[in-house]
Amino acid sequence: MKKRIALLGASGSIGRQTINVITQHPDLFELVSFGVGKNIDAARNILKQFDLPVFAVEREEDAELLAKEYPDKTVLCGEEGLLELARGDYDVLVNALVGFAGFAPTLAAIESDHEVALANKETLVCGGELINRALALHGKSLVPIDSEHSAIFQCLQGNRMRQLKRLIITASGGSFRNKTRDELQSVTVEEALAHPNWSMGAKITIDSATMMNKGFEVTEAHWLFNVPFEKIDVLMHPESIVHSMVEYVDQSVMAQLGSPDMRLPIQYALSWPNRLPLDEPPLDLAKVGTLHFSEPDLERFPLLGLAYEAGRKGGNLSAVMNAANEVANAAFRNHEIPFPMIETIVIGAVNEAPFEELNSVDDLIRANAWGDGYAREHVRKLN
Ligand code: MG
Secondary structure (H helix, E strand, O other): OOEEEEEEOOOOHHHHHHHHHHHHOOOOEEEEEEEOOOOHHHHHHHHHHOOOOEEEEOOHHHHHHHHHHOOOOEEEEHHHHHHHHHOOOOOEEEEOOOOHHHHHHHHHHHHOOOEEEEOOOHHHHHHHHHHHHHHHHHOOOEEEOOHHHHHHHHHHOOOOHHHEEEEEEEEOOOOOOOOOOHHHHHOOHHHHOOOOOOOOOHHHHHHHHHOHHHHHHHHHHHHHHOOOHHHEEEEEOOOOOEEEEEEEOOOOEEEEEOOOOOHHHHHHHHHOOOOOOOOOOOOOHHHHOOOOOEOOOOOOOHHHHHHHHHHHHOOOHHHHHHHHHHHHHHHHHOOOOOHHHHHHHHHHHHHHOOOOOOOOHHHHHHHHHHHHHHHHHHHHHOO
């Protein structure tokens, strides 16, 4: 039986690689619906490859245009369109959306008793508590696509959670890992977008340069594996070959290694517990030669420490942090603020946010709006 896949964020980096994985295993996987943002040419290309009855785009005017081009298809649009896809008829949702926009479709998919393969880490950073509640209610679990979490997920297979000592999430340090804080003042968007190891979307590449991404991944691991923050460590590993590790009570450390190719965690999320061939050259450790590890510097990368702090305090703070980061990250990419101002804005938002418990989706929407408003105001002040 083929696994029927709904893919949100189909035109992005993870989306395109998901389609690549589906194409390589047509006997196992079938794309049944997809959503893209503003890139409607990507939608047209996907429809050349797959004859699908339904898809979604972001803007209404694009949906109207495409409805004329494809009169036999249902063209959905906006947030409601994504929710309709998430509630639709399929087996696994691959959520490759970027940012807070990914939360509601994840929740809708779980509430419709679907499996979710999650690349959208912001879902768990913002609303991990609400997602876990829904998962428990519907007897479902999330499968990670994020490479570090996929590595941990793989290292947990065949072991017992109660014998786990800690999770060790590896970090490359991003594009500015060799720069001092002083040197960050004058870095450009182009420099920030040149990640040393991974080819990824723009938002996450900037998040890697601030290590906000690694902070998000700590929070993501906390909710995904139900492990307290004090048992989650980050280890700098510039080669990005060891994708993460799990340490057990007998001091044994399990690691998952591979080339930096996101198709492996995507494919594993769809195939596990099975493994499938991948058209990637095998990892040649003799050629790699040496692997390096070191402690992260929380003064150099304050957003990593901030994510721990927000996560430990709980409530609305991680959602506020994420919202402020979304705005600040975009403002830097739009040349509105210098790079270090991303950190200033995100730290300010978390420190100044009034603490609130997060018990409902409405609470979450309010937390997101607070962080978003705070960051927008501070970006405006600088312009
Ligand atoms: Mg990652």
